[in-house]
């Protein structure tokens with residue numbers, strides 16, 4: 001990893017855009033080397049909330065239910081719903097790297113992916129017509145993780161606070177990938193909360209139909225994690241969902257306590273391109289003017 005050449009990095013990037021995801025096996029790297037590799041691969045950007053950061057390497061977002069000396073490390077139970085990392089930001093980080101540090105001893109740890117280009121190509125024509133030229137509205141508000149310091153704040157205040165710091169954003173419903181020029185439905189059940197200029201009812205109906213169509217065995221591919229895997233994927237193409245079980249019974253705290261330890265180190269990055277090809281043209285126009 002340390003000795004990887006610029007040419008090898010370019011070829012990995014090419015593979016990534018072609019395959020949507022690449023898995024580098026048997027990586028035994030330090031946290032520092034992981035950050036250095038990310039910096040060579042793209043432009044890593046720390047997550048907007050500091051409680052997710054690795055204490056020494058803020059580029060690393062720690063998803064973990066591990067406790068050390070009684071203290072929670074990172075943030076537990078992240079990503080158990082379909083989403084595209086940071087799509088609720090004005091300039092989403094389009095690439096994600098993920099490196100497992102602790103995996104469950106007995107159960108398998110998996111992540112599920114959906115290729116939203118395959119969804120675009122298979123989407124019923126009437127549904128496609130409803131979203132062509134439209135913009136989806138994205139927000140992380142419903143997935144906000146309550147922190148200890150949030151105790152005492154009611155839900156409405158909390159939603160106002162989230163919208164103040166991370167207001168909803170809109171992105172094209174259909175992206176043209178800036179590198180491969182393929183078309184992609186850029187929306188997920190976790191973060192897409194509406195369609196601009198459509199009524200709430202119409203938005204909900206159309207989005208539900210799209211997600212019900214996409215979240216099926218026809219499109220879902222599951223990756224099982226092994227220690228030493230370093231996975232990189234393109235968030236434009238892929239929606240993903242962590243394979244962890246949801247605790248939806250009245251014994252929710254018991255279910256959470258019973259979960260085996262797991263810790264994943266995530267780095268999100270920008271690459272050399274904007275989110276979609278149309279912005280590529282905008283950038284060129286801006287330079288020419």
Ligand SMILES: [Fe+2]
Pocket residue numbers: 079083084085240
């Ligand atoms: Fe994620």
